[in-house]
Amino acid sequence: MKKLLLSGFMVFSSLYAVDIKSIKFDGLIHLSPSVALEIMNISKGDPIDIEVIDKGIKALYKQNYFKDISVEDDNNGNLTISVVEKPVIANIDITGISDSDKKDLKDALGVKKGEIYSLSKLNTAKRNVEKYYEDKGYFDTVVEATTKNLNKTSLSLNLIVNRGEKIVIKKVTLCGAKNFDYSDVRASIANRQEEYLSWMWGFDDGELKVKDLIYDSARIRDYYMRHGYLDAHVSNPFLKAYMDGYFAKLTYNIKEGEKYNVGTLSITSPQKIVDTKKILAQMQLQKGEVFNSKKLRNDLKTIENAFGDKGYAFVRVNPDVKTDKKNHIANINFIVDPGDKVYIHDVRISGNTKTIDRVVRREIFLAAGDLYNKTDLEDSRTALKRTGYFDDASIKEVRVSQDKVDLLVTIKEARTSSIGGGIGYGSTDGLILSASLADGNIFGSGMKANVSVERSNSILSGAISLTNPRVNDSIYSLSGTVYRQNYDYTSYDLKNLGFNLTVGRKFGRQWSGSVGYTLQESELSNLDDSIDASLYKLGTTIKSAVTPAVSYNSTDDYYLPRKGISAKASIEIAGLGGDDKFITFRNKFEYFYGLQDVIDYDLILRYRAKFNYIVDNGYLPIDEKLYMGGTSTVRGYSSNTISPKNSSDALLGGRMMFANSVEASFPLIERIKLRGAVFFDYGMIGEDSLNIKRAGTGVTLEWNSPLGAINLIFAKALLNESGDDLSSFEFTMGQRF
CATH class of the missing domain: 2.40.160.50 (membrane protein fhac: a member of the omp85/tpsb transporter family)
Structure with missing residues (x-):
């Protein structure tokens, strides 16, 4: 009997030109023999070819199910492919943390019960645990792992977590700021400096929030924009952490520029769909006032709603802000692309396990065949929530053709x-x-x-x-x-x-x-x-x-x-x-x-x-x-x-x-x-x-x-x-x- 042995990826075999009469697998659990043969690309009747078998075994090994594969030939064309599979993770336990964290972590581990165990997956799980706590403000978290073989094909994985320490921000500095200081922007940012009574509800504890750190620069700039400083520049945060005491200092470099007032306001649309003069009179931004980015966003919604009430569900409004740097004036032109008028194709309702469809539908002021109307849509949403039957209600527009939309009404029923x-x-x-x-x-x-x-x-x-x-x-x-x-x-x-x-x-x-x-x-x-x-x-x-x-x-x-x-x-x-x-x-x-x-x-x-x-x-x-x-x-x-x-x-x-x-x-x-x-x-x-x-x-x-x-x-x-x-x-x- 000849033995074709794979240890790593080396195969030794006879060179006899014998056809394969039968193929038998030994130790195969997770794959069916037919799937394994399809991966190896060999079948009964093929000649025994060392290169083909070598290539097939490598392809099978790449599936990451096996620790070892060997092939035996009885000299008559009968092949036996013996495999030693990697163990399956039968159980995952996490110790050293609270039950609520365990529940969240099991979804974030990246490794689940029933998967094949490997060192790469174990390292991924460790990194995910560390990142989970880092996102919550805990640093230097240490994760150790132990495994216990339950039988030849399965094991139990235990992750032992030693949660790190929280970094506390002692000082937030706006370097270069002249008109505002930390107390002004404090309410706008997530990462705040520790206050004297940090342990008391309502006072800032100063804990570092890594996820929000990258957004705080934009939040500070938006604060400046809300007060007319269109040229304000805010650097990325510079965080200096002292790991010996787990505290940090946070610095932003600020270039404020000058304050701008609103100049001319106009609306440009390819066709006269709405009364632009009436809309301009309703807008929050008015000529001569200090520019405010928040009011600008609200005015965009005002314009979108006005066009939406005429059936233009997918209107796009782009504010073209031209600044006069000499006189510090911002002239704003709202460029409107109304798109096509759309009609309601269908109203689809989901989430109502108890409430009858017609009870939901009677509170919706739009039906199939109606011209889309933004106000009707918003009134429908509030009418649903006002009934007391639902904790939440949302209505989403889904375009099904150039001039048709479906309204997807999703409700979350309340305990009535x-x-x-x-x-x-x-x-x-x-x-x-x-x-x-x-x-x-x-x-x-x-x-x-x-x-x-x-x-x-x-x-x-x-x-x-x-x-x-x-x-x-x-x-x-x-x-x-x-x-x-x-x-x-x-x-x-x-x-x-x-x-x-x-x-x-x-x-x-x-x-x-x-x-x-x-x-x-x-x-x-x-x-x-x-x-x-x-x-x-x-x-x-x-x-x-x-x-x-x-x-x-x-x-x-x-x-x-x-x-x-x-x-x-x-x-x-x-x-x-x-x-x-x-x-x-x-x-x-x-x-x-x-x-x-x-x-x-x-x-x-x-x-x-x-x-x-x-x-x-x-x-x-x-x-x-x-x-x-x-x-x-x-x-x-x-x-x-x-x-x-x-x-x-x-x-x-x-x-x-x-x-x-x-x-x-x-x-x-x-x-x-x-x-x-x-x-x-x-x-x-x-x-x-x-x-x-x-x-x-x-x-x-x-x-x-x-x-x-x-x-x-x-x-x-x-x-x-x-x-x-x-x-x-x-x-x-x-x-x-």
């Missing part, structure tokens, strides 16, 4: 099932517990249901409601509520049983109107002797009331609005039959303003206000009067415990109330959507004048959790007086922040 609760304590009611269970998107239909219960020493109430915001996907809505309320107050007892039915209609994209009807049976008893009994009817009374309302909503999100206004005005008219005869005016206003574009920080300012007023037309029940306190008016007080009182401290209720709130919301841990907010509430209430004043302040934790929006409220009552029922902690779930 929610639980709400509150805990309070009052000297009258004792422990107050409230809870609610709701689903804002039943079976993906867009319908909403709610069940709520409140329990205390004096209250037991419950309600069930169902709302269809778009009946048969139309512009009409329908909602109804059935409720029962038992109040055991110190000054009176009351039982209510009733229902209401509301029909609504949309008027445009932000406006809607509604008309509701309420029928309620009330039983008043045990009225306190200190209350004038002649003002109220003991026993059973009936309320029959109609409530017309109008509302406006231009907010950009349901749970966490960053811009827009939400307002509602209603009039409840009681007296269409029954015993109750009064009119209640209710007005609610909310304003949201995000400062991300202004200060490059996701700070959201909120203002909320309520004004209610009641006219007594014959009989105003005591429970229909106005009360303050709780999450919806003045926090720091138990719900509905602020009102006019008599000498016995019995709550009489008021006929007019004004409450407003100012909040500032800021990010805490962005990756888990946790925010904080500080607030100040102020309210006034009274019978004939707003003579009772209360206030509250505090902080809230706002968490858009996987279970829904959770709001934890820690409040401190202000302007409180003896006898007030205070509540220092409350929480809500499922409500907007």
